[in-house]
Amino acid sequence: MNEKILNNISDVLSNNKNIILIPHSSPDADALGSCLGLYHFFKGENNVSIISPNEYTDILNFLPGSESVIVFDNEKEKSTNLLRNADVVFTLDFNSLSRARNISNLISKSSAKIIMIDHHENPDKYADIMISDSKMSSTCEMVYDFICLLDKNKINNKIATCLYTGIVADTGSFRYPSTTSKTLKAGSELINYGVNVTEIFEKLHNNFQFKRLKLLGAAINNFKKIDGLPVLYSSITDDDQKINSFKKGDSEGFVNFGLSVTGILCSVLFIEKKDEGLIKISFRSKGDFKVNIFASRYFSGGGHEHASGGISKLSLIETEKKFIKDIKDHIKENYE
Ligand code: 5GP
Ligand code: MN
Numbered sequence: 001m002n003e004k005i006l007n008n009i010s011d012v013l014s015n016n017k018n019i020i021l022i023p024h025s026s027p028d029a030d031a032l033g034s035c036l037g038l039y040h041f042f043k044g045e046n047n048v049s050i051i052s053p054n055e056y057t058d059i060l061n062f063l064p065g066s067e068s069v070i071v072f073d074n075e076k077e078k079s080t081n082l083l084r085n086a087d088v089v090f091t092l093d094f095n096s097l098s099r100a101r102n103i104s105n106l107i108s109k110s111s112a113k114i115i116m117i118d119h120h121e122n123p124d125k126y127a128d129i130m131i132s133d134s135k136m137s138s139t140c141e142m143v144y145d146f147i148c149l150l151d152k153n154k155i156n157n158k159i160a161t162c163l164y165t166g167i168v169a170d171t172g173s174f175r176y177p178s179t180t181s182k183t184l185k186a187g188s189e190l191i192n193y194g195v196n197v198t199e200i201f202e203k204l205h206n207n208f209q210f211k212r213l214k215l216l217g218a219a220i221n222n223f224k225k226i227d228g229l230p231v232l233y234s235s236i237t238d239d240d241q242k243i244n245s246f247k248k249g250d251s252e253g254f255v256n257f258g259l260s261v262t263g264i265l266c267s268v269l270f271i272e273k274k275d276e277g278l279i280k281i282s283f284r285s286k287g288d289f290k291v292n293i294f295a296s297r298y299f300s301g302g303g304h305e306h307a308s309g310g311i312s313k314l315s316l317i318e319t320e321k322k323f324i325k326d327i328k329d330h331i332k333e334n335y336e
Contacts, residue, residue, distance in 0.1 A: 006149055008129055012113045013150075015045040017087040020112070024094035025053040025101040026248065029060060029204065031093035033166025034117065034139040036065045038090060040158045041147050051079045053101040057249025062203040063165060064158040072103055079103070086112040093139040095123035095132060096302075117142050119178075120304065121292060134304070137178040140166025144186045160193035165200050172256075173201070177306070208250070215244040219254045219269065230289075231327055232258035235270040235316055255282040265289045268323065272316045279312040279319045288335070298326040 013019075019042050023031030035050045042048040050069045060066060072079045083089070083106045091097075095118040097104040107114065108126065116127035119136040136142050140163040147155060167187055171179045174187065191197060215236065223234040236251055244250075251271055258267025266289050269282040281299055283291035284307055291308040295301035301310025312319040 005129065005131060009115070009150070012088055012115070012129065017046045018082070018085050018112075019046050019048040020083060020086045020089045021048065021050045022089060022091050022100055022103060022107070023050070023052055024092075024099040027052050027056045027060075027093070028252070029063075029169035030138045030140050030166035032056060032060050032063060032066070032069070033162045033164075033169070034092040034143045035069075035090075036063050036162040037140060037143050037147070037159050037166070038092070039065055039068070040156065040162065041150075041154055049082050051082065051103065053103050055248060057252070058247070059204065059207055059249055059252075063162050065162070080106060083107070083110055083112075086110060088113050088115065090115045090117065091127065092117055092143070093120075094118060095120045097124065097126050117146060120302070122302070135178070137176070137180065137183040138167045138170035140164075140170070141183055141186050144190065155190075155193060157194045160190040160195045161200070164190040164195045164197075165204070168200065169204060178304075209245070209247075211244040212247075212250045215240060215246065215250055216254055218244070219251065220257055223258060226324060226327065229327065229331060230263055230265040231268070232261060232264050232266075233268040233270065233320065233323065234258065235320065236272065237316060238272045238274045241272070251282075255284050259284055259286060266291065266327075270312075270316060270319055270323075277313065279314070279316055281310045281312060281319075281323075283308040283310065294327070294330050298322075298330070 021035040021038055023035050039048055039050055052069050052071050054073045055071055070079055089107060089110060089112045095116060097107055100107060114127040115129045117131045117139055119134055119139055119142060121134040123130060123132040131142060144163050164187060171183060174184060218240045219234050219236050223232050225232055255267050255269035258264055265287055266285045271280045273280055283295050285291045290305040292303050292305055295303060295308040295310040299310030299312055301308055303309050314322060
């Protein structure tokens with residue numbers, strides 16, 4: 001982020017603006033943390049609202065300010081009016097309007113200035129100001145840099161808590177390859193605002209219902225290995241979800257367990273979504289294996305090199321069969 005961006009931004013962001021902050025659908029800690037970090041930063045001198053396309057996991061309710069998030073699916077009229085009167089719209093932690101689901105049209109029709117802050121690859125060019133860098137660990141780290149550029153003195157405990165949470169969530173607590181010395185420096189500076197590191201860890205990772213543990217058991221039990229390939233895959237059926245009172249966000253992180261096995265470079269989780277008529281797929285990998293290319297080519301998805309998602313409209317069994325064939329073809333074409 002540099003002087004040029006700062007000049008462009010200063011023209012767009014003077015006081016008393018109607019600012020809307022939008023995370024991707026089913027927002028995670030990075031998406032919601034970046035919205036809430038900016039919310040606390042702009043509040044006071046501007047009218048600022050966060051509109052999430054849909055509901056999100058209640059695990060994130062501990063983030064300061066989360067009670068003010070408007071869920072588009074629940075408050076369509078209010079959201080539409082807010083967007084109609086917006087001067088500035090931030091899209092945070094996504095770079096393709098389709099990831100804002102049913103808000104996409106309202107964003108593209110809006111006369112507001114659109115500012116993208118995001119760390120995914122291959123951004124679409126829908127924003128007036130694009131702050132896009134796929135080398136960054138998280139959108140929250142980018143928002144931290146952005147706020148430091150605008151007015152570092154305004155950072156307080158609430159802003160720091162929201163941004164720190166997004167950074168630790170997207171870096172697996174400063175472990176994933178996207179973690180740089182700058183990421184750690186941002187974390188370190190944020191802790192100086194009184195962030196409670198242990199409490200955030202507890203809220204993110206040790207704050208589940210007993211049934212979620214049983215669901216994890218089912219997912220782990222379902223893992224299968226593909227002969228001759230460094231790939232594991234598992235699935236969570238509709239029944240697994242019903243038996244274990246599945247709630248949004250309950251399967252977060254399950255796919256990573258596949259990568260805990262020696263020699264495994266790619267782990268995949270299929271989640272049956274009978275009500276939506278599709279299978280949601282999570283891809284994770286290590287080393288040279290880039291799952292975003294695979295996800296976009298075979299499963300209408302995308303994401304980061306080592307963490308991607310996609311969908312399938314086939315049945316669970318047919319999806320697994322297709323996956324086994326596709327991954328064999330993909331590895332033969334690209335890695336042999
Ligand atoms: P998850 O497996 O946690 O749902 O998603 C991992 C990452 O993949 C997300 O952070 C996001 O970058 C990306 N992703 C997930 N679902 C989709 C999708 O349907 N389309 C695209 N383009 N990216 C996705
Ligand atoms: Mn992110």
